Amino acid sequence: LVSVLPSYAKARALIWSSVTLTSGLALAVPLAAIEMWGDTHVPGALWLIVGGLWLVSTGWWALEEWRGWPLRGYLVRDRDVVYRRGWWSRTTTAVPFARIQHSEIQQGPLGRWLGYCTLKLYTAGASGANLEIPGLSVATAKNIRQMLEDLNHD
Template sequence: METLHPRVRLVWAVGAVVAAAVVGVAAAVVGRLDLPVPPWLPAALTVLAVVVAVGGVALAVLRYRVWRFEVRDDSLYLVRGVLTRTDTSVPFVRVQHVDTRRGPVERAVGLASVVVYTAGTRGADITVPGLTPERAADLRERLRDLATESEFDAV
């Protein structure tokens, strides 16, 4: 089973810190404006911002320890989840298309994600984060080729 690139922890931690910053800004705004709110609310929002930041960084480390994926003969297999472990097997015959994605934080740290869209209901897509751009392109092409082969084998 393959692991993700270690820098993915930074991507996930930055996401948590940004969320914490939003809560912190809300705390500052509520504290400065003359709004009819309980006097303890700004302090509670500040504590929440710290909890979100620390918890998010810890979660990033724990997620990295669990996240694994493997390209098998007939499917893409993923293991992920901290509190609830999720094992997913995506048969190649169900793959509709495969994309690579690089958000601003991923680009900044030199990573990419592969998104596998499957036949099924709304939200039927799987993302493999934390790959180098080269590894993401290789995985995208391999999954695309395997999906095409499985389509012809199914006929």
């Protein structure tokens, strides 16, 4: 398997940090507000439960990212495109060239800043058969897309 760009790892780390910080604040601020300005005292057990749930969920997410990153990659074979991701819940998706109807290259602001994009392959049939390969360089995505278009015209 070919690994995706390291800049995509930076993007996932930025997103992960933002979500972790935001969720922590979303849980802690209401409890702190009740503690400071409310007429009641927030039990210590509630702080422990909320903090413990936050710690377990963010720790699990961090473990999935850390252990799952080396397993993430794509491969263009003779007749299909394969993408694999995940550590705890591993997913491998293979899409035959013959099923691909069209493709698109998507690049949001974070992708433009860090220099990566996502190649989306749309297939005939159910939407669950579509494939997204994130973390590619724009040149790589264009090369794969051009190769698929050339195969489709033959």
